[in-house]
Amino acid sequence: xxxxxxxxxxxxxxxxxxxxxxxxxxxxxxxxxxxxxxxxxxxxxxxxxxxxxxxxxxxxxxxxxxxxxxxxxxxxxxxxxxxxxxxxxxxxxxxxxxxxxxxxxxxxxxxxxxxxxxxxxxxxxxxxxxxxxxxxxxxxxxxxxxxxxxxxxxxxxxxxxxxxxxxxxxxxxxxxxxxxxxxxxxxxxxxxxxxxxxxxxxxxxxxxxxxxxxxxxxxxxxxxxxxxxxxxxxxxxxxxxxxxxxxxxxxxxxxxxxxxxxxxxxxxxxxxxxxxxxxxxxxxxxxxxxxxxxxxxxxxxxxxxxxxxxxxxxxxxxxxxxxxxxxxxxxxxxxxxxxxxxxxxxxxxxxxxxxxxxxxxxxxxxxxxxxxxxxxxxxxxxxxxxxxxxxxxxxxxxxxxxxxxxxxxxxxxxxxxxxxxxxxxxxxxxxxxxxxxxxxxxxxxxxxxxxxxxxxxxxxxxxxxxxxxxxxxxxxxxxxxxxxxxxxxxxxxxxxxxxxxxxxxxxxxxxxxxxxxxxxxxxxxxxxxxxxxxxxxxxxxxxxxxxxxxxxxxxxxxxxxxxxxxxxxxxxxxxxxxxxxxxxxxxxxxxxxxxxxxxxxxxxxxxxxxxxxxxxxxxxxxxxxxxxxxxxxxxxxxxxxxxxxxxxxxxxxxxxxxxxxxxxxxxxxxxxxxxxxxxxxxxxxxxxxxxxxxxxxxxxxxxxxxxxxxxxxxxxxxxxxxxxxxxxxxxxxxxxxxxxxxxxxxxxxxxxxxxxxxxxxxxxxxxxxxxxxxxxxxxxxxxxxxxxxxxxxxxxxxxxxxxxxxxxxxx
DNA sequence: GCGGATCAC
DNA sequence: TATGGTGATCCGC
Numbered sequence: 001x002x003x004x005x006x007x008x009x010x011x012x013x014x015x016x017x018x019x020x021x022x023x024x025x026x027x028x029x030x031x032x033x034x035x036x037x038x039x040x041x042x043x044x045x046x047x048x049x050x051x052x053x054x055x056x057x058x059x060x061x062x063x064x065x066x067x068x069x070x071x072x073x074x075x076x077x078x079x080x081x082x083x084x085x086x087x088x089x090x091x092x093x094x095x096x097x098x099x100x101x102x103x104x105x106x107x108x109x110x111x112x113x114x115x116x117x118x119x120x121x122x123x124x125x126x127x128x129x130x131x132x133x134x135x136x137x138x139x140x141x142x143x144x145x146x147x148x149x150x151x152x153x154x155x156x157x158x159x160x161x162x163x164x165x166x167x168x169x170x171x172x173x174x175x176x177x178x179x180x181x182x183x184x185x186x187x188x189x190x191x192x193x194x195x196x197x198x199x200x201x202x203x204x205x206x207x208x209x210x211x212x213x214x215x216x217x218x219x220x221x222x223x224x225x226x227x228x229x230x231x232x233x234x235x236x237x238x239x240x241x242x243x244x245x246x247x248x249x250x251x252x253x254x255x256x257x258x259x260x261x262x263x264x265x266x267x268x269x270x271x272x273x274x275x276x277x278x279x280x281x282x283x284x285x286x287x288x289x290x291x292x293x294x295x296x297x298x299x300x301x302x303x304x305x306x307x308x309x310x311x312x313x314x315x316x317x318x319x320x321x322x323x324x325x326x327x328x329x330x331x332x333x334x335x336x337x338x339x340x341x342x343x344x345x346x347x348x349x350x351x352x353x354x355x356x357x358x359x360x361x362x363x364x365x366x367x368x369x370x371x372x373x374x375x376x377x378x379x380x381x382x383x384x385x386x387x388x389x390x391x392x393x394x395x396x397x398x399x400x401x402x403x404x405x406x407x408x409x410x411x412x413x414x415x416x417x418x419x420x421x422x423x424x425x426x427x428x429x430x431x432x433x434x435x436x437x438x439x440x441x442x443x444x445x446x447x448x449x450x451x452x453x454x455x456x457x458x459x460x461x462x463x464x465x466x467x468x469x470x471x472x473x474x475x476x477x478x479x480x481x482x483x484x485x486x487x488x489x490x491x492x493x494x495x496x497x498x499x500x501x502x503x504x505x506x507x508x509x510x511x512x513x514x515x516x517x518x519x520x521x522x523x524x525x526x527x528x529x530x531x532x533x534x535x536x537x538x539x540x541x542x543x544x545x546x547x548x549x550x551x552x553x554x555x556x557x558x559x560x561x562x563x564x565x566x567x568x569x570x571x572x573x574x575x576x577x578x579x580x581x582x583x584x585x586x587x588x589x590x591x592x593x594x595x596x597x598x599x600x601x602x603x604x605x606x607x608x609x610x611x612x613x614x615x616x617x618x619x620x621x622x623x624x625x626x627x628x629x630x631x632x633x634x635x636x637x638x639x640x641x642x643x644x645x646x647x648x649x650x651x652x653x654x655x656x657x658x659x660x661x662x663x664x665x666x667x668x669x670x671x672x673x674x675x676x677x678x679x680x681x682x683x684x685x686x687x688x689x690x691x692x693x694x695x696x697x698x699x700x701x702x703x704x705x706x707x708x709x710x711x712x713x714x715x716x717x718x719x720x721x722x723x724x725x726x727x728x729x730x731x732x733x734x735x736x737x738x739x740x741x742x743x744x745x746x747x748x749x750x751x752x753x754x755x756x757x758x759x760x761x762x763x764x765x766x767x768x769x770x771x772x773x774x775x776x777x778x779x780x781x782x783x784x785x786x787x788x789x790x791x792x793x794x795x796x797x798x799x800x801x802x803x804x805x806x807x808x809x810x811x
Numbered sequence: 812g813c814g815g816a817t818c819a820c
Numbered sequence: 821t822a823t824g825g826t827g828a829t830c831c832g833c
Binding site: 056060145147148304306307310404406419422 | 818
Binding site: 362 | 823824825826829830831
């Protein structure tokens with residue numbers, strides 16, 4: 001076909017791009033294959049790096065070509081089917097969006113959920129001071145790296161509303177150079193400010209954020225505008241002002257500038273912190289319109305996680321902006337993995353996490369080094385040994401031992417190889433690691449014999465740290481305690497919170513997955529369509545309108561597979577039958593239906609739902625089923641986006657639930673917040689807690705309902721104010737949750753430490769019978785079950801994603 | 812579990 | 821002119 005030509009064109013483009021030329025139309029068309037190859041040859045000859053880059057580029061192009069071929073084979077029916085499916089997903093997601101933006105639900109009552117990642121230049125030198133500043137606004141802020149941090153300043157803003165001006169007033173450094181570290185700039189700025197010239201700090205704020213004009217006008221009556229009184233600045237109470245204040249303080253303290261993004265979730269915050277880059281800020285208001293508006297023309301490449309390759313692949317499908325990404329969702333669901341597709345959908349809808357995940361466990365540790373060509377085997381072995389020593393030192397600092405050793409080799413042509421070996425018991429010393437790495441290296445050397453390996457880089461990595469098991473043990477204990485002594489077995493998902501397989505469709509599950517995995521995914525899949533509470537599967541199937549509707553839709557689709565006849569569809573949004581219309585028209589209807597539902601419209605939806613003519617009879621439960629819908633809507637979102645708990649109360653209130661439920665919701669909200677801050681990092685599962693606290697509300701509803709469906713009983717710590725330690729069973733005198741949690745924390749870890757001691761002494765495998773590892777060593781994890789991520793380490797530790805909890809649970 | 816690849820910082 | 825180090829994750833096998 002045309003693919004060959006396209007490929008060449010692509011190569012040409014890539015090359016020209018890399019050669020620093022642009023592919024501007026004419027003129028370039030004369031370049032034929034030979035010339036291209038010649039240039040490639042030259043490039044390759046001139047630089048092996050370029051040669052390798054081109055090679056990689058070709059591979060990407062090949063991938064794209066394969067993708068396009070795959071696309072060409074997609075039948076219109078497949079696409080339509082995918083369209084329906086992604087419509088129903090859209091349906092699910094849309095509610096998530098709504099809930100993800102508190103302002104959209106209850107603008108008046110709900111404080112803005114605001115997350116700010118300031119980028120600090122050369123953060124390292126001043127990281128402590130800066131961090132001190134940040135902690136003033138969110139003690140739980142998340143430092144992603146040396147120069148990047150996320151804050152949730154929702155709470156701060158709440159408090160800030162009542163702050164007197166004095167508390168928001170900052171003096172501009174005017175000291176002499178001897179007193180201040182770097183006074184020069186400061187002095188200049190002050191003088192600028194005194195002359196009522198906007199200081200550099202705020203120069204770049206888009207004018208539309210200051211509709212009233214110059215925010216520094218002395219006579220400005222706007223409270224939110226900083227007033228400059230001689231050498232002092234008073235910052236307002238808005239999010240924008242608070243962030244200005246942060247940046248001001250950072251700059252004052254460190255002389256370094258920071259950029260910031262204010263948005264309803266981390267993904268957006270990241271993107272908009274980029275917007276006014278070196279020294280500015282940008283805000284996306286927490287309402288649907290603002291988010292959609294921002295997202296609309298946003299190039300997907302701007303989003304974290306979309307790199308060069310993904311961008312190129314999507315570009316080949318005509319996708320550059322988020323809008324296009326959204327429009328092609330059906331196609332994408334057929335071409336990409338569930339994970340990727342889910343990610344894409346997330347992006348296209350402006351969704352992101354609203355939780356600042358705590359530091360997770362390290363998964364691997366490595367050292368690698370680049371050097372000039374090294375071809376002698378002896379040198380390579382000795383280098384390898386050196387690297388192993390370095391690695392062992394680093395490992396020791398964190399007390400880590402692992403079972404998988406990986407070596408990485410890059411030859412002078414920039415070709416990278418990794419070779420790994422997993423052993424049955426953990427290793428950590430330089431000798432142990434080298435013994436394994438050496439073998440791997442020898443294998444590679446032998447494979448190329450008699451040619452030497454011409455290396456330019458070597459690396460050694462250790463992974464498969466065993467603490468997973470211990471931590472999960474710990475987690476399941478916590479889960480056990482939190483969820484009460486029952487019902488867990490029926491709702492194993494409570495230990496499961498990974499975002500990853502929430503959108504797995506049963507049919508597309510890998511064959512390799514376990515029975516439980518499949519069951520779980522099926523359940524999740526149906527829940528996702530139905531918003532049903534995960535704790536009551538059977539009921540959800542019985543009472544779910546949308547499930548029935550979607551099922552019907554699917555059946556319709558199945559039976560109409562080969563006919564163009566119009567079908568009678570029922571909109572999953574408004575639950576009205578759409579008469580005899582085409583699939584396309586139906587989709588349009590659904591989209592329209594879903595487009596921009598206000599709160600009132602939501603109510604209408606729910607009204608629709610109870611008036612709908614589905615087979616389920618719930619006359620007496622009309623009210624309850626409303627709540628159920630709403631809560632599941634909420635819960636669904638919880639799992640997807642991790643909503644700020646504040647919304648819980650807001651949502652309930654907005655929807656006019658009985659006061660009882662409301663107060664419980666508010667209570668659990670309070671709990672969740674405090675517990676978040678107090679529980680040890682790896683032992684407290686926020687989302688799990690959210691689910692629990694949510695169940696609290698549900699419990700109230702279900703209690704007066706005729707539907708039986710046993711609910712998990714919640715531990716007293718959540719339901720009542722009587723604080724009884726679930727570990728030692730002693731009632732605690734304090735009503736202070738912080739203190740109480742500390743007690744539980746200590747109690748809990750006592751038990752675990754004991755358990756681990758017992759474990760290592762008796763050397764009993766904790767996990768089925770798989771490992772018969774009898775290394776008598778006491779594993780270091782036993783001594784560091786608590787907060788391993790807390791040592792200050794320069795190495796980045798990413799948030800934890802507890803994935804195998806369920807496996808443990810079923811064992 | 813392995814190896815290649817992509818991505819972020 | 822020559823092109824880094826560390827860590828995570830995903831995908832296909």
